[in-house]
Amino acid sequence: MNSFLVLFSRDVKLNIRSGGGALLSCFFFFILIAILPFAVGPDLQLLSKIGSAIIWFAALLSLLLGLDHLFKADYDDGSLDVMLSSSMSVEFIVITKLIAYWCVNALPLILITPLLGLMLNINFIEIAILCLSLLIGTPALAALGAIGASLTIRMVKGGVLLPVLILPFTIPILIFGVSATANIINGQAYITQSLIYLSGISLLCCAGAPITAAYALKRIQ
């Protein structure tokens, strides 16, 4: 527990301070959503219909934005060597770094989602469900991204390759994440079902990804 807190607080500090990029993904998320209505046009009905899809897609892109640095920063300056040659299990290191990444990059997105939901004319119940589905779904996105981050660790242009590798695998998360809110509009009672599927996928990703990423980190040396 102690080593978890030590590594967690270090990663949070590094993310928040200059060059960390925690606020960057938050601004990117905001800008994406603020700009999209200009492309769609001033149709309030259409906006409220596709609003949650826009927010989910923007969250996906903003989360992937900083993920290539999850292990790369530590790999480049040799910190990862010291961590891997310590007695700490690699899976534990991956999980801790992931939790820190999620807290700093995903949590702020979810917190400003209600505000952006209002901008897109989404009603209150839908915003609540949207936040819930983001809360359940974003850990899975980050976990999948960790696999990509561990595989592209030695690449200079890893930041570009990572989304190409990972985005196809995020489709199920995107489908269930958005459908959790879509079903409300049609007055159907399938909200819980989508959220249950989403939770299942999220649990699977969060349990499997650290093992996969840790294996890649150990082998890629």
Added chain:
Amino acid sequence: MTQIYQNFFSKTVETIVCKELCVERSGRRIFDNISFSIKAGEMLLIKGENGIGKSTLLRVLAGLLHHQNGKIEYIGISDQEDYPRHLHYLGHKDPIKSALTVREQLDFWRAFLPSIFESNKERLSTFDVLKILDLNHAIDVPGAYLSQGQRRRISIARLLLSPRPLWILDEPTVGLDTQSEQIFMTLMQDHLNKGGMIIASTHVEMKNLPATPMHLTQDGLIKIEEATVE
């Protein structure tokens, strides 16, 4: 003082025996049949041309790379899998973050690398370690403003923050000035006196240290042979 020193690492790794170590990376054999042993209080100096595999050997010993054949035995500890807790690896790169101050980085490593001892009383504080390395004036300086030599000394500080018997050092003196090099030599001598072990690769002569030089050579297959000790 020496009496305390001799028993300092008494309950940890006493001897490391490396038998017929063979390392392949993506189908290419890096070395074959490397055998050596090192006891408490001994130092092994690995020499050889550039690109011969010195760093690879040290990374294998630190557990960062896998070896295909042979084995490394750690005599003196009951759980062989637990060996990473008994070693420090100092690589080419200095793990220093620009955004953290010297105190923050070292406090992190101090907490992250657990001590082999039950109690914390054998452990030096971050400030004490920086004082030994003549860096106490830089304790609140962010990593971004440190010079190359200072970065190296902060990496070395890691070795002192958590007492561990085996030091694996890859070109440890690169970037150090004469004075810091002298301090570092004294620290290594201290470590050996305490019953620690050092395996280092270096081009610098370490005359004052009781080191056994080994030559990593390439004879078709790379072998390690004991060079003549003067």
